[in-house]
Amino acid sequence: MAPQRFHEQFHHIQGSMPDVPLAMGPDDDAHFLYEKGVVLARDGEEARLVEDTVRTHFTDTRGLVADHVRRAGPETNRTGVTRIQVGDPAQGDDVVPHALRALREAEGRQGRRLVRRNHVIHIAPVNACPGDEPVPAPRSEPPNPAAQEGRHDPDTAVAVLVIDTGLVHDYRSYSLLAHTTGDPQVTETGADGVLHQYVGHGTFIAGIVAAVAPNTDVTVRGTLDDVGAILESEFGAKLFEAVDQGGWPDILSLSAGTSTGSGEGLIGLEAFMRELREQRTLLVAAAGNNGSDTPFWPAAYAALPEYADSVLSVGALRGDGESGACFSNHGPWVQVYAPGERLTSALTGFDIPVPYVYQHSTYDACRFGCTYACTCQYPRHTGVLSEAGENTAAKPDQVMFDGLAQWSGTSFATPAVAALVAAHMTAHKERDPRAARAQLLGSLTESAEVRGAHVPALRPPTWRPVPVAIPARPA
Known part of the structure; x- marks a missing residue:
């Protein structure tokens, strides 16, 4: 199946x-x-x-x-x-x-x-969802990327705004999120106490930013709290609302978007994008997880000359960091790639462990045609949506989250890059995020292979490669 x-x-x-x-x-x-x-x-x-x-x-x-x-x-x-x-x-x-x-x-x-x-508009989808579903990670293991050395200085901290799902109730139990504020997740679990899908997505992203760039003040807005989706006609107004609430940030990290039938941009975001262009804010946007070269908006604005310095589009590298993740979108409109497969960050369950039931089943082979041990296949699990009506004897797999999780998607490569820009600003006392972006990319010497092309790659200094082998299936 x-x-x-x-x-x-x-x-x-x-x-x-x-x-x-x-x-x-x-x-x-x-x-x-x-x-x-x-x-x-x-x-x-x-x-x-x-x-x-x-x-x-x-x-x-x-x-x-x-x-x-x-x-x-x-x-x-x-x-x-x-x-x-x-x-x-x-x-x-x-x-x-x-x-x-x-x-x-x-x-x-x-x-x-x-x-x-x-x-x-939905959170950097693999046809409407992240690259996979989260996997529990033991608290005994450090996050990946691990915490970068450095201190938080409120006078020079870089302001990072994350537009995503809200913060889980126990996020402050994760020490790296001490300087993170924002909207609480509206509803975390159902009546059965089971975690809803995508809860913790925004918290996970904030944890990556804080790990890679400790001198940041991260604000998370729960614009996408409802299964990570919103209509384009409403999204532009919500973005304006977010920046009006706290002012235009240095960096806006956005792990959401959509492709379009015409291949052109989003009419519902035109006004916001025009105003963004006149500000000093840098929009760092996920390239999406369709395994496609079809432009994914708003990340694809990075390829338009009028937005070349104000938008940075981010694709995902696989666990070893040497080439593109199977799910990552790609093409000339994607400007840089960063690790986005099997990253480890905060999710939920720090105070009390919380159960989660998998929604999707894994595949027997990579659904994007890649041959490496990708997240399509491993770790294996059975999901409730995949099995409903097809195999009534199959029981969806359940796990318990106890704080940290491992997760994949361009959703998570994006905050890693946003944080690297922020860290560059701190290290070089650069107050202009767009200038920091240009300096960071201009001095870049590392690359990776994506679909036969060599592309710019940014790898956080504390990130550890995660090679994964798929175990043999039981006979």
Whole structure:
């Protein structure tokens, strides 16, 4: 049985948004999720043009009621985006692809894209989830990367903002997080006391930043608390809210995003990205875990000239650090790679151990076609989502978390790079994070092999390679 990770995650995310009907990418492609029956357009004249064009097309060619095409959100807001409903999701197939085709001629006349899907942004997905699920790590072992020597100086500490899931209730029991603040995780366990999926994701990331760069003040915002997913139309406003709350940070670490059907950026983030460009903040963004060269946004903004100095896109290296992790996205839009497979950091259960039931089953072979001992295969476990309805005799595996965990994904390579930029700022008394980024990359001599290409690689000085062999399966 080969688990269909994307379909499992699709239903999981849909369950967290019961009032938002979701669809998969074109032709059931496992690249992105989006809201059915709704498109996004820029406020004002463009939104009105989109509305009129789609209404005329549907009335003339598809026999739909013109009133189905209407504003589904405010016309004027800080993100500069209007949600337009182009059909009733309850009535058969999704009409968004038809609306996009109807606008091609109008877009040709305007010389720009007028409308896009309302994508689901989720934590650096392997088709909507991290590279694997966390594995308990004993407290007797140090984190990996281990704590870098250095002290915290409140007058010079680098401000790092993490947009992710919130902080677990016992995070302060982990000494490295002494200078971390932010939003608490809204709900950690179910009525059965079992840990929800993705709880601890933001805490894990904060622990990596604190280990690699001790002279940091880390703030974690729980923007993605609900299974790590949010609609594009809401995400831009949430990002503005986060920076308004504490001011623009030195570094913004973001382990979330999506690919798009058009291969272009996110219309819902345009306003935020323009304002980011005018600030001094450096956005360090995960390249995503689809094992693909398809641009993943907002990380892919790093390849656009206007954002070249304000966005740093990060891919993941495998456990030995010599080449790319099987799940990591890749391509010319990924600027640097860092260890992202089997890192060890804080999760939860420091005060009282907490159980976790695996959601996904491992595969018999790497689902991305790699031949090394990757996280697709090991450690082996059976997950509840994979087995439901297929093998009722199979019992999902359960583990207990007691503070630390081992986890994989570009989600975790990203804070390692964010922290290396912060550490460079401290070591060189550099107050400009974008200048620190340029200096760090400019002096880089290390590389790794990713899909046959040699790419820039950053490896934290306290990171330890983790070679893993897959044991023989029982007969």
